[in-house]
Amino acid sequence: MQRRIIVLLMVVAGASLGATFLPMAWRTIQVADNQWLNNPFTNILIGAIIFFLFALVLERYISAGLSYIEKKLSEISLTYLLFGAIGTIIGLMIGMIISIPLYNLNIPFVTSFLPFFVMILLGYFGFQVGVTRIEEWKKIFTPKSKKTEETQQQILERKAGDTFHRYKILDTSVIIDGRVYDIAKTGFLEGTLLIPNFVLYELQYIADSGDSLKRVRGRRGLDILNALQKEEDISVEMYDGDFEDIQEVDSKLIKLAKLLDGVVVTNDYNLNKVAEFQNVPVLNINALANAVKPVVIPGETMDVLLVKAGTERQQGVAYLDDGTMVVVEDGQHYMNERIKVVVTSALQTAAGRMIFAKPAHSGRGIDDVKPENAEDLSVASDTNNSMQNNGNQSQNNQNGNQKNRNKGRKNA
Missing domain, CATH: 3.40.50.1010 (5'-nuclease)
Incomplete structure (x- = not known):
């Protein structure tokens, strides 16, 4: 359908151009007196046939160009096109007004070229002003009553x-x-x-x-x-x-x-x-x-699962449910285990929060450890003392024997 429309438009354009310019062509080649050749019907027919042949050759390229233009236009918003067109029209009108004095200069180059250049330049500037100031144009074309309502609403919202x-x-x-x-x-x-x-x-x-x-x-x-x-x-x-x-x-x-x-x-x-x-x-x-992450303070306890080793020696690393990293001192001994830790400090960085902790049981001193059976400990202590006394007595006997051997050697 698109190709047929292109061919039809080119045939109509050819007929119009034939009726306009072919009489001048006949006079140029001095055949204007030929009534069969130089008449409106023949001129229209010849122009239509010529452009029909052009259409058969060029319609593929014209169709591809139109499809490309349609694709680009579909990507551009209606507001962009509207204000761009308005800006272009205003620019061309200003350029036309400025060009009127230039036509009256009667200078060959200036009269023929400069007005055209001024109109194109101002048309482009008008287009740029239209598309780069869309929000400002919207405010200008907004009805005054609506502006008042919006201003009052903004005042209420900004109380x-x-x-x-x-x-x-x-x-x-x-x-x-x-x-x-x-x-x-x-x-x-x-x-x-x-x-x-x-x-x-x-x-x-x-x-x-x-x-x-x-x-x-x-x-x-x-x-x-x-x-x-x-x-x-x-x-x-x-x-x-x-x-x-x-x-x-x-x-x-x-x-x-x-x-x-x-x-x-x-x-x-x-x-x-x-x-x-x-x-x-x-x-x-x-x-x-x-x-919005929960705040932790030193001395607070929490249960964590150690999942990997830290960068420093004997450190273990765990993560809270919100992704916060917990570095546990001496945590490598409890890899893949869930233990209770005590928070020692917290560090806030641009990348997030880090919590430093240590195992809860590492905070107890040796005096806090109580034996399960005091009698067994007493028996073990007595046995240890007895073994120590026997060892000392054996050492004294060895020292006495050594002294007697040295004394006998001197007498000999």
Whole structure:
């Protein structure tokens, strides 16, 4: 169907061009007096036949080009196209107004070339202004009554303070991680979860990766997005705009957060630091996980299962249910055993929390160990003393015999 339409349009265009330009061609070759050749019907027919032959040769390439354009247009949001078209039209109109004096200069090169250049340049600038200021254009075209209602609503929502941010902009890492879904379900994330188009494209790129591990992570992220969108209690919106002059997704997120006065939700440590440096609010899921871990104090006891050896000598390593690492001194003697340990200290790092402990029984002194049978201990002690006395007496006899032998040698 598409090819037929292309051929039909080219035939109509050929007929129109034939009726317009072929009479001039006949006069040029001096056959304008031929009534059979130089008449409207013949001109239309010749133009239609010529373009029909062109259509048979070029329709495949034209169809491929149109399919490519359709694919690109389907990836662009309607808002982007609308404001881009409005900006282009305004730019062309301004260029046309500016070009009117240029036509009156009667300078050959300037009159023919400069107006065309000015119109193209201003049309391009108008397009760029239209597509890079979408949010600002939306605010301009929003009815005044609606603006007043939104302002009043924002005032009511910000009574507790000015720290409220409506949009929580999700990063690729936090979507793939998946914990943001559970946090949002509990209601701890207020406002609207905003998923930019460039984050969605990055997720799709990861899901289509040749690496199986990346492919699984990307598909998990897409599943999390679908689950968030299906939750009625969670407000999720898509952001169709893009920043063509910025290549990195992290930089786009920071610029979008500044534009919308939003908060970036991420697990990326580097993005966290860069955003903080640029005074952009950040919610880090890892920091939240560390904050809600149970607090341990020195002297507290806990049961742990030692699973591997530590880096230092005789250390053993165990893990709590939340993944916190517990380093146990002298723990290698109890590998793959569940023992009771006493907390000695805790260390909080950017990567998480580490707990240092020692086996509970290692804290008892030797005086605390009581024998099960005191009489057996007394008998053992007497036996030990008797054996020690016999040993001393035997040693004295040996010393006396040695002295007598030495004395006999001297007399001899």
